[in-house]
Amino acid sequence: MKKFITAIIAIAFTFSAFSPVAGAEERGVQLTENAKSAILIERDTGQVLYEKNGHEKLPPASMTKIMTMLLIMEALDEGKLTWDEKIRTSEYAASMGGSQIFLEAGEEMTTDEMLRGIAIASGNDASVAMAERIAGSEEAFVEMMNTKVKELGLNNTLFQNPTGLPEKDHYSTANDMAVMAKELLKYEAITKYTGQYEDYLRQNSEKKFWLVNTNKLVRFYPGVDGVKTGFTQEAKYCLTATAKKDNMRVIAVVFGAPTPKDRNAQITNMLDYAFSHYKTHPMYKRNIAVEKVEVSKGARKEVDAVTSEPISVLTKKGENVDDVEKVITVDEKVKAPVKKGDKVGTLVLKKGGKVVSESDLVAGSDSMEASWWQLFKRSMGHFTKVD
Incomplete structure (x- = not known):
């Protein structure tokens, strides 16, 4: 009952009077010529403002870490994890290739430090270390990732790892990435990490490590404070970005841009379009x-x-x-x-x-x-x- x-x-x-909003595609506006797929949504309502091949299954590369960060934030919110808890790095986590913060086997960092390593520097080693802490193993964490995908009602995403490193049957879509980012952004603390352009790890040691955000729009587009870039040879240049202006937060996703310049230009086009044509009225x-x-x-x-x-x-x-x-x-x-x-x-x-x-x-x-x-x-x- x-x-x-x-x-x-x-x-x-x-x-x-209110009438349903019309998206850019309905107006004949082309915002992403050099991308395999793209989508633009308003965060609070989920309203789609622009879409190009939004349900095409493609490799997401390190945008995968949006789901990894979402499960970290959920664990923190539920009290299963604390910000100052020290996370120990396994030999397996330390062995990750690609982008990394060069964790050594047995090295410990707090959840806060690990999350900075993931959100700013896209650390694969930090992602696996957190996955092992939360679920016990990378495999169990991947199960959690795919369970969360189903909870969100997404039918075109399947994860094989928490990093986005190339693997068979590891795919997502622009639409699904936007929904995952929408869910992640419920946790307002996340943008303190994804929106930070630079930081340091191991600051009081001889191994001081400089973090620089892989999302350059954080520095160059006013209001951008996340979320995650991605690149592999197969995926090309990808980005799920979010920006807030006045009371309006939007999410823009690009898959498969040929260069970083194209990726950032097309995200910029979508953000400009959203902020010049729409307005959000907060209720709660x-x-x-x-x-x-x-x-x-x-x-x-x-x-x-x-x-x-x-x-x-x-x-x-x-x-x-x-x-x-x-x-x-x-x-x-x-x-x-x-x-x-x-x-x-x-x-x-x-x-x-x-x-x-x-x-x-x-x-x-x-x-x-x-x-x-x-x-x-x-x-x-x-x-x-x-x-």
Whole structure:
């Protein structure tokens, strides 16, 4: 059973009529001539603003690390990992080729340092070290990656490693990469890493190591603060980029550009197009409580249903929104145990009966199973009530 709560929002948004936004392809705009595939989306709504061969399966190279970073951020959010925990490097992790931060077998770095090595320098060795810490082995971590792919509803991605090093049947699409980046960007702390142009590791040692971001747009395009580049001979030059201007965050993806210059130019074209044609109207931040959910036989009798991500409405510039209908659907009674982050409902925004945004509501805290003594006291409380 579900519980429905509907509210018509008219007082907070004094705007004019809303109509579905038209993407660049509908306008006949070509933004990515020298790329195998590309896509441009607005982060909060997921609205596609431009697409070229967005569902074509292609090698993602180091853009694979978007999923690796997503699982790291989830582990941190769930308390399974801490920022200052020291991660030990195995011989296998230290043996990774390609881009690396030159970890030695037995060397330890904190989660914070490892993530800097992955996000800024695209370290394959750091990626494998984190994979082994989180899942026990690289193979088990890859299973987690592909499970998360399915949870996100993506049908055209399959991972074989956490690095993006060439391997048979390791592929993704521009659309799927954009969705993964959308999920990663729920964790606002990630851009402190992906948006940093340079940094140092082992700073107080003789092996001081300079990190320089492989995504040069972080330095040269205002508002760009992520997410991940990629290159192999097979994949050519790839980039999933994100930029924020005013209240609007967009994600642009390019696969298979012939040169770094082409890759950056086409990403720039998409970002320019988004910011010159569209506007985002924020409605909710992440982790905002919107309703209570009863927990059957829980140590806590109820938990907050909170927003799982920022929620907004997107319009073309010059247009606004009014009388947005908010429809909150929560489970009428959830059975313990409930863990923080478990889905407990949905928040939908509608305009004129048309869905313009849909997002999960999740438990804002844990509610483990109540002890027999707690349940006994509750049952006795029912008998001792006086009218």
